[in-house]
Amino acid sequence: MTDTPGLLGPAEIRGLAAELDVRPTKKLGQNFVHDANTVRRIVDLAGVGAGDVVLEVGPGLGSLTLGLLGTGARVVAVEIDPVLAGRLPETVRAHAPASVEALTVLGADALRLRANQLPEPPTALVANLPYNVAVPVVLHLLAELPSLCHVLVMVQTEVADRMAAGPGSRVYGVPSVKLAWYGSARKVAAVPRAVFWPVPNVDSSLVAFERGEPRGGADRAAVFAAVDAAFSQRRKTLRAALAAWAGSAERAGELLVAAGIDPRTRGEQLTVDDFARLAALV
Template sequence: MTHLLGPAEIRRLAAELDVRPTKKLGQNFVHDPNTVRRIVELAGVGADDVVLEVGPGLGSLTLGLLDSGARVVAVEIDPVLAGRLPATVSEHAAESVDRFSVLTADALRVRAADLPHEPTALVANLPYNVAVPVVLNLLAELPSLRRGLVMVQTEVADRMAAGPGSRTYGVPSVKLAFYGSARKVAPVPRAVFWPVPNVDSALVAFERSGAEPSTVDRGRLFAVIDAAFAQRRKTLRAALASWAGSADRAGEILAAAGVDPRTRGEQLTVDDFARIAAAR
């Protein structure tokens, strides 16, 4: 069994690299082996998987993922952290070295061609400020990605997993629903991180559905979603006026799509938005 990193080792590694976790990169390192094991277990990954890990940091979750038998491709934006990861893997999980690779890159710009293997699952402790854009970029760019389990700020988890009519339903909810289903799985206590964050965290699982909701172009669909929620207090007829060219034209498009122009964006499913985009 792989030896996982505890609080003392995390601090020793950080001191060795002269790493001071930065708020800008959203760095909060998990230092609790039991939390790592729980994340890996909930992710359900194993020897058949190629796991994409974004923001591996000092390698806590990386070692847990390798322990599952999966192949791990880590994407780390910080060159100092990325440079140390292979040594951490060989020190703590020597038998897993051939199943590990690291790419120094920004996950918001990763393309399929950048990766040495096609990932099947995303498992990551995501920097909170870019969590949703990272997940959406990876789902768009990596069709091989079938499922994922990500740790994010609780408020972000609520938005990712919300359904129509909910107070937290918005752009992230609808865009994620375009790819599949998301659900909030479990809270993660603040004490398992170093430094201790001043926000609560939660795990969100998502699964890509077999088919995307319509043949409508994703860019066109996402433009409607953005417009509908840019002024979420307004009716769709008013909120979509600039997107459609005028409020009257928005009303015509909504009627053609079978959507009441007086409703608001938060009442609609991704399929409703797809019909609106197609009706323009």
């Protein structure tokens, strides 16, 4: 019996892992949520329902998958581990038989996922992401899947702080600016270590993201190249940090002045619109 009907508790998680001979690995960032209340909280904050197609990356043993299916949403679960991907439909059949048809499982690497692999365009991304690839996965999926309007991901708290940081913050950097290109991110809740098995040695937080209007005026690749250059040498002024990107420090200074940016400032002071204005001049 589960501690909550339809959802997995600690005994089910450990039982499934033993049955599949799954030993959570740091390489794949596997820390499985075994607390039903945490799953309910994530699903509630995600705000998904019967009209949504939810993309879940790294469903693992299925805790969050069952919670998402319980809302009436259709779920496309992308799992890189073939053993876990193969077992997930059976888990759903056992705990939520009425939702089996609403689940699609793809054995794939989310970092290489393409839109044409999905049965239909997803409207939301909800996931407990492997911490070592959290930001690259979110950025890749936002670029590849323009239908993704809402995101709620569980990541390492340090990463969550970077994702949601604004200009001038000590942790504002490349992830902050690149996410801001697509919309707005905010940290919405902390997640206790005790709800995971195995217990991670880092703190976790939930980050919510809403896609904004498509940006015009500058090419995304050009903007991101400027962002990468500006933060590659954080302690240098933008005139110096952007020298290689612009061709010379003198040219970088000219472009910055033309964009209305003080060449003596540093990358952490610029908004995504500042970077877009700068990149549009190249």
